[in-house]
Amino acid sequence: MPVTTVPLTSVPLKPVPGPRGLPLLGNLPAFGRDPLGFLVRLRDEYGDAVTWSLGPRRSLFLFHPAHIAEFLAARERTFELLEIGWAFKQLTGQSLILSKGSDWRRKRSLVQPTVRPRQVRGYAAAMVECAQAAAGQWQDGDRIDVRHQMALLTQRIVLRTLFGNDLGDRTRALSEAMAVAEHGIGAELRNMTLFLPGWIRTPGRRRLLRAVATIDAEVHRLIRARQRHGGTEDRDDLLSRLLAARDEEGRPLTTQEVRDEAATLWAAGHETTSTALTWTWYLLSRSPEARERLTAELDEVLGGRPPTIDDYDRLPWTRQIIKEALRLYPPAWLIPAVARDGATLADTRIPPGTVVWCSQWTTHRDPRWFPEPTRFRPERWDPEAPDPVPDHAWYPFGGGQRTCLGARFAQVEAALLLATLAQHCHLDVTPAAPAPRVGLLLQPPTPLHATVRRH
Ligand code: HEM
Incomplete structure (x- = not known):
């Protein structure tokens, strides 16, 4: 089954400020209460690129596949991994x-x-x-x-x-x-x-x-x-x-x-x-x-x-079922990275230290790329399906290097x-x-x- 994608065209990046949040904690409490709902609201109420604060850190959330593709590809060059904490390191060394x-x-x-x-x-x-x-x-x-x-x-x-x-x-x-x-x-x-x-x-x-x-x-x-x-x-x-x-x-x-x-x-x-x-x-x-x-x-x-x-x-239908399940319920749902000096996306400078995020959950359920986004429809992945899916609108396995x-x-x-x-x-x-x-x-x-x- 060929992956049905259409090529990316350049999409300008115009970050807009998201909800103000609390002093010091920023949007952390709202995110912590209902992370998936919070992210969907950011996308629907503010647009494709939203700045918000997670505790004291400035964050930028990306929702458009064109920006996500560029971000994932740029990570090795101009972004750092976000520290994932002590516990994970104990297991993976x-x-x-x-x-x-x-x-x-x-x-x-x-x-x-x-x-x-x-x-x-x-x-x-x-x-x-x-x-x-x-x-x-x-x-x-x-x-x-x-x-x-x-x-x-x-x-x-x-x-x-x-x-x-x-x-x-x-x-x-x-x-x-x-x-x-x-x-x-x-x-x-x-x-x-x-x-x-x-x-x-x-x-x-x-x-x-x-x-x-x-x-x-x-x-x-x-x-x-x-x-x-x-x-x-x-x-x-x-x-x-x-x-x-x-x-x-x-x-x-x-x-x-x-x-x-x-x-x-x-x-x-x-x-x-x-x-x-x-x-x-x-x-x-x-x-x-x-x-x-x-x-x-x-x-x-x-x-x-x-x-x-x-x-x-x-077994194309078997694979389409898996692909559609990975769209609706992507097991890995959030990818963050921290901008280094010189980081840009869509020719826009990203201030160093900004945590840039994208989420498979929000992109995979965006009605612009997936009509009737909450419906389980493996047939949307038929090779002759009428609505081609943009590159990186489906990325359960991440992207870039x-x-x-x-x-x-x-x-x-x-x-x-x-x-x-x-x-x-x-x-x-x-x-x-x-x-x-x-x-x-x-x-x-x-x-x-x-x-x-x-x-
Ligand atoms: C449905 C199953 C799986 C999902 C949804 C999944 C998803 C992901 C995602 C989203 C990433 C991060 C990619 C990025 O940052 O761009 C990742 C990284 C990774 N995955 Fe998977 N994964 C799955 C199964 C597996 C399996 C079966 C293995 C090993 C046999 C594996 C090994 C790894 C490794 C080693 C990395 C780190 C790669 C690196 O940093 O270079 N994953 N996976």
Whole structure:
């Protein structure tokens, strides 16, 4: 399915001041109360580029795809990453996701090849196998928590693709440690303790550190085992590929760097995809026509056999469903960066220190680019659809050089899991309109109950 985009034309940038907000705190309380609603109001009441204050910092919010594309592309040159706080760093260390400049370029060039399309081909069979095992456990009429089930499934897959079958009975303890660490990071964000100095140890922070220590010990043990047995050439998991990677001067990643990149791929690579799949089931359970077309496509292309990576291109409707779910409920919903000296957008100077933001939530639901923006309509992605979508009006994976490293992995995984599971059953999600829970990701509420309807 070709991505339906129209080229960008130059759009002038004319920032207008947004709501005044409170002294010192600025718009922080209004944003904190209802972040999604606040951003939609900014867009609808003020326009495409709005200045506002987040605490003492001046911020600029961008809503137009032309400005968003330019901003995302300019980040490596004229913007800094916004500090994401102490907690996230405990888990990812100094991996590529928090690195800058030449350090980031080196790490990205070493890690990127582990998730190229050719490598993702190799992970596809494990994805389908894990999905078949999950579907095999659900009986007709069972009530399941979709969010929990999707999280278990993508967790299993990321651990298989990272470490092969080496984890054995430690899989559970390790998955639990990751869940505790991720919960701790989300809690810091919700409680606004994000930027407290690292030496302040709340009970939540102590739990987080214990969980990270469990993850560290296990990942280091796996790395040592690979190093002891020499050679990783015969293995095709991500950990072996990270250990075998060499930069332009032939240097490998250090042991600590391998640990940090493995933890980052793990953390970045499972909850994002499970969230996307959970929203997909929710949307499908509200759309019988989309579901029927899905069943028809799976019957026609697969005829009852499990999908393989070669089927990915042959399942356009399955991919359109995922794409539309990522539009309506983008798991990653906010991208900030801080302007450096010399930053410009659309030939307009951006004062240094300004935090520039864009949000997939607001752009993906903008009626200018998506007629009937709140409706789930996978057919809007038909190649012959009448309304072409501008570049960067859909950007669940970000953009520019720092675009999501695992975008291909995630899209293949989501499509193959949906195709495998939907061959066996559909999930009828009961709550009518669950409001997203806003954290690092836009999550459905938990539990999100569904009844299994086996075919
Ligand atoms: C539906 C699933 C996913 C979504 C929605 C998603 C979204 C994103 C977004 C929005 C970014 C920031 C991009 C930017 O700043 O322009 C990102 C970065 C990243 N993602 Fe993903 N992601 C997903 C799955 C994955 C997977 C499966 C992996 C790994 C296997 C992964 C690894 C990464 C890494 C390492 C980065 C940092 C890249 C860098 O800073 O150079 N993601 N992702």
